[in-house]
Amino acid sequence: MLSNPLNLKKPESAIRLDLRSWKEVDSYLEDCKGIILPIGSTEQHGPTGAIGTDALTAHAIALEVGRRTGVLVAPVQAFGMAEHHLGFPGTMSLKPATMLALIHDLLLSLFSHGFERIFVVNGHGGNIASAKAAFAQAYGTAAQRNLPNASQLKCKLVNWFMAASVFREANNLYGDKEGQHATPSEIALTLYLEPSLCNKQRPLPEASPAGPIYGPTDFRMRYPDGRMGSDPYLAKPEHGEMLLNKAATSLSEDLINFLKT
Ligand code: NI
Numbered sequence: 529m530l531s532n533p534l535n536l537k538k539p540e541s542a543i544r545l546d547l548r549s550w551k552e553v554d555s556y557l558e559d560c561k562g563i564i565l566p567i568g569s570t571e572q573h574g575p576t577g578a579i580g581t582d583a584l585t586a587h588a589i590a591l592e593v594g595r596r597t598g599v600l601v602a603p604v605q606a607f608g609m610a611e612h613h614l615g616f617p618g619t620m621s622l623k624p625a626t627m628l629a630l631i632h633d634l635l636l637s638l639f640s641h642g643f644e645r646i647f648v649v650n651g652h653g654g655n656i657a658s659a660k661a662a663f664a665q666a667y668g669t670a671a672q673r674n675l676p677n678a679s680q681l682k683c684k685l686v687n688w689f690m691a692a693s694v695f696r697e698a699n700n701l702y703g704d705k706e707g708q709h710a711t712p713s714e715i716a717l718t719l720y721l722e723p724s725l726c727n728k729q730r731p732l733p734e735a736s737p738a739g740p741i742y743g744p745t746d747f748r749m750r751y752p753d754g755r756m757g758s759d760p761y762l763a764k765p766e767h768g769e770m771l772l773n774k775a776a777t778s779l780s781e782d783l784i785n786f787l788k789t
Contacts, residue, residue: 543594545602553641556600561644561680562787564601565634566590567659569608569652572616574710574735574755576728578718579618581710582608585717586651589688592776593649597783605634609654612741615748624658631662635683636669644680647783650687651714659685684786689714691778694771701767707758708738709751713771715760720768731761 541547545563548556568583578584583606594601610621622630635646648659663683670678688694689711698706698713706713719726738757739750 537595538598540591540595543591543598543601545600548600553600557642560599560787561642562599562647562783563638563643563645564590564594564599564647564649564783565638566601566604566649567608567631567651567655568604568606569610569654570606570618570620571608571610571613571652572619572710572754573715574758574760575732575753576730577710577715577754577760578722578725578728580606581714581718582651584651584721585714586649586688588717588721589651589772589775589779590649592772593779593783596776596780599647599783599787602634602638605630608652609658610652612654612744612747613754615744616754624661627655627658628662628665631659632665632669635662635666635681639666639670639681640675644677644682645787645789646681646683647786648683648685649779650685651689653687653689656685656687682786682789684782686779686782688775688779691775693774693778697771697774702759702762704757705759705762707735707756709756709758710754710760711758712760712763713767716763716765716768717771718768719763719765720772723765726765729761729763732759735759 566586568586573581583604587604590601607620607622609624609627610619613619614621670681702712735755735757736751
């Protein structure tokens with residue numbers, strides 16, 4: 529099923545869906561029914577982190593998994609469910625129901641052309657509930673529409689920041705300063721991907737402790753600078769490179785196993 533038997537990395541131009549023609553996609557589907565869909569968020573990431581952190585990280589990891597496995601990568605869905613971050617300027621959020629409908633429509637578009645294994649690489653915890661609900665709804669729609677091979681549609685959500693090897697490394701590097709939001713591990717990845725972001729790094733006062741998430745006004749009161757228990761100043765670009773590698777290794781294995789199901 530995989531078109532990369534020699535384990536050579538594919539060039540980005542070969543695995544990006546947006547750079548392929550429909551004829552190329554058609555012939556790809558004769559060998560492989562899998563596709564990677566990265567999803568992120570456009571939301572505040574503390575006083576020094578980039579608004580696009582979750583989309584930048586999910587996209588980069590998805591592309592690296594694509595290069596290693598030869599599986600096509602769809603364009604990143606850069607907007608996510610970030611209602612609780614709307615108290616901070618620059619955040620652009622989809623309501624949970626909008627996110628659900630959007631993911632559902634993307635899954636059905638891909639499935640209608642023969643993509644049967646859709647591997648969703650997620651960069652944002654707030655997307656998890658809507659993405660899983662979208663999977664359930666897409667399975668139902670495929671069955672109700674009597675689409676050919678409806679029973680063959682399978683979707684898998686993977687959260688790169690929750691991969692065991694990433695989690696362990698983040699714990700080694702940052703201990704309890706990893707926190708829950710604007711974490712040094714995700715910020716490190718962005719510093720590696722976009723070196724200009726290193727210029728924003730500066731020491732920060734002790735963060736508000738991690739805690740519950742309710743609405744945007746409550747979030748801003750509890751976590752005034754946007755962080756949740758994290759110290760992003762600990763992030764280094766070289767950590768980001770290592771974390772990207774660990775995430776890509778773990779997710780490539782997950783993807784290869786998923787394609788066999
Ligand atoms: Ni994030």
